[in-house]
Amino acid sequence: MDRLSSLLAIFQPEAKRVRSLALTGRTAITVSAQLNVLYLVDNITTGSAAVQIEQSVYPIHEQTLIWLPQGCSHDIITEQAITLTQIEISFGDIIENPLLQALPPAVSITPDKDESELHTFFQMMLKEAQAQRCGHNAVLNRLAEVLLIKALRHLMSSKQVETGLLGGLSDPKLAKAITAMHQNPAQAWTLGSLAQQAGMSRTSFSQGFKVVVGLTPMDYLTYWRMQIARQQLQNGRLSIDEIGSQLGYQSETAFRRAFRRTIGTPPGQFKRNKLFTAQV
Known part of the structure; x- marks a missing residue:
């Protein structure tokens, strides 16, 4: 068993909610989240958009994955029309999960050619959530696990987190x-x-x-x-x-x-x- 699989065997992710958010120009919404939240920016016109957590601002771009592992309230601010896919995932309480303790409030991942399938996974999760077909919960949980693995792989390879458990695993x-x-x-x-x-x-x-x-x-x-x-x-x-x-x-x-x-x-x-x- 490899270094990530040993963790996921204990802390198994569960997709709680998947939805599409379409925001018009000059919009600011507040999202109160107690779970891990992942956003994939599907489409954004010219202009700027960002996720704001207290006084920290994290710019977001098209085809960018935004992971908020601390389950905190945040604002989505945009000047132009923007479409996002939002996924809320239970990945263990932050007190119980040593991986979450080491992560920053927000992680931004711009997929390279080896991670281009992230968009496909988000779309698959959105379709499963909307269709409510037989077994959709199991499918959503497996796809959520894949997304988290890809996010953690990216963090380890890019050495964005140098301390804590993730730093040790890197x-x-x-x-x-x-x-x-x-x-x-x-x-x-x-x-x-x-x-x-x-x-x-x-x-x-x-x-x-x-x-x-x-x-x-x-x-x-x-x-x-x-x-x-x-x-x-x-x-x-x-x-x-x-x-x-x-x-x-x-x-x-x-x-x-x-x-x-x-x-x-x-x-x-x-x-x-x-x-x-x-x-x-």
């Missing part, structure tokens, strides 16, 4: 250690064994990991295990002891202690709260 050596933790969270990893995965000395690996990712390798391993634990507790299918065992903890007490230290609440209380919220 580093060929650090990515090997991160992917190893993602794929085998229950393994009894040590600083030495992770450094060996990265092909680095213990000192260079430890220092480089902390500078880029923002956590020590062992702290990140605990963090990743707890993100998996959060999802499994929310699913409610496994006991607390079973979850701890699957994540490499030798006792339920050790797992409970690590969970409370990292998340801030005991796993039993977290599970009860999530199940109650789901029922409501």
Whole structure:
């Protein structure tokens, strides 16, 4: 499993809404969004258009993909007629998803010749949403996953994000250690064994990991295990002891202690709260 697939296996995107927006000249609309939002500018006449988040302005151009990963309210401002396809995607809560934490408020991607099919994917999603045919939700979710993969690939190859988890995944050596933790969270990893995965000395690996990712390798391993634990507790299918065992903890007490230290609440209380919220 590669470095992105290991993440998407945990944080599976779900398309919540797909629609077309046609704005006339000299228009400003405010969009209140709690989820990831992606825009593809289908058509724009001469003039300027932009997405504004608080005091920051992000120009948009025809055939440009705009990704707002933080789920924030924003304004779309245009001087001329413009048509956009808007997609809202659930990709995990920002607190739960380490990828979202590292991303800027807005990401602009202008497809090159290898990414020209982005427009096709947006149009396919728009048609599926409008037609409401059998299985359309499954199709929308798979296409949403493709769009996110392409956006993340672009960010890694262009090195627009140099810190956080995405920065670590963009580093060929650090990515090997991160992917190893993602794929085998229950393994009894040590600083030495992770450094060996990265092909680095213990000192260079430890220092480089902390500078880029923002956590020590062992702290990140605990963090990743707890993100998996959060999802499994929310699913409610496994006991607390079973979850701890699957994540490499030798006792339920050790797992409970690590969970409370990292998340801030005991796993039993977290599970009860999530199940109650789901029922409501």
